[in-house]
Amino acid sequence: ALLCASLPSFAVALILIYAFAVILRLLPVAGYGDGDLRHLILPAISLSVFTMGTLVRLTHASVLEVMGQDYIRTAYAKGLNKLAVVLKHALRNALLPVVTVAGTQFGQLLGGAAIVETIFAWPGVGKLVVESIYARDYPIIQGFVLLAGLTFVLVNLGTDLLYAVIDPRIRLGAGAQGRGDDHA
Incomplete structure (x- = not known):
């Protein structure tokens, strides 16, 4: 898991192409067929x-932390x-915490998709943006950023909405009611 969390997507793409497309000839190098x-x-x-x-490491650490809580021992005692x-x-x-990190990593997936689409010659928004950067086509770049x-x-x-589904203690639209921090 540590090795997976250390490699950027473009490096993984090049390693996979070399291993599975060039050496083993099991998968195509590029295109979408x-x-x-x-x-x-x-x-x-x-x-x-x-x-x-990243998510495997975080889930493992988070579960280990939770397993030491009192309510876990109570559940075993029951x-x-x-x-x-x-x-x-x-x-x-x-x-x-896993949902939080997964939500923030979505931005990295967007950025990684642009490079991976270019490496694998996939016609997509990412490849369009990379070509627009080379051609200095600013309206397309601005549109993609937006x-x-x-x-x-x-x-x-x-x-944030998923928090309420996962943890029933989190209520949507409750504001400061019932938390004791509404000092008037």
């Missing part, structure tokens, strides 16, 4: 390796088996 999903494997892995490594304790109590409370910013804001809004 005639509906053949083999063209999707290398770009998808290239983009997901960094995020996957006779619940380990799977029920981990799934119902530990994992649910450990997911809050679209990426809006997407990032919407993903983080969705992340």
Whole structure:
């Protein structure tokens, strides 16, 4: 997981191309083919390796931290088996930091997609932006930055709304009511 979290997506893409397309000749180097999903494997892995490594490490650390809490010991004392304790109590409370990081890593996926699309010769928004940077086509660059910013804001809004689903103690629209911090 540490190695996955240390490699940027373009480096992973080049390593995967060399290993699976050049040496082993199992997958195509570039392009998107005639509906053949083999063209999707290398770009998808290239983009997901960094995020996957980071989220695995964070989930592991978060679950270990939660497993030491008093309510986990209480659940064991009530006779619940380990799977029920981990799934119902530990994992649910450990997911809050994981969801936060996953939401913020979406911006990196957008940036990584631009480079990975260029490496794998995929016609997409990322490749269009890279070509626009080379051609100094500022309206397209500005449009992409605006679209990426809006997407990032919407993903983080969705992340905040997901908090209420994961943790029932978090209520939407409650304001300062009931928290004791409404000093008049």
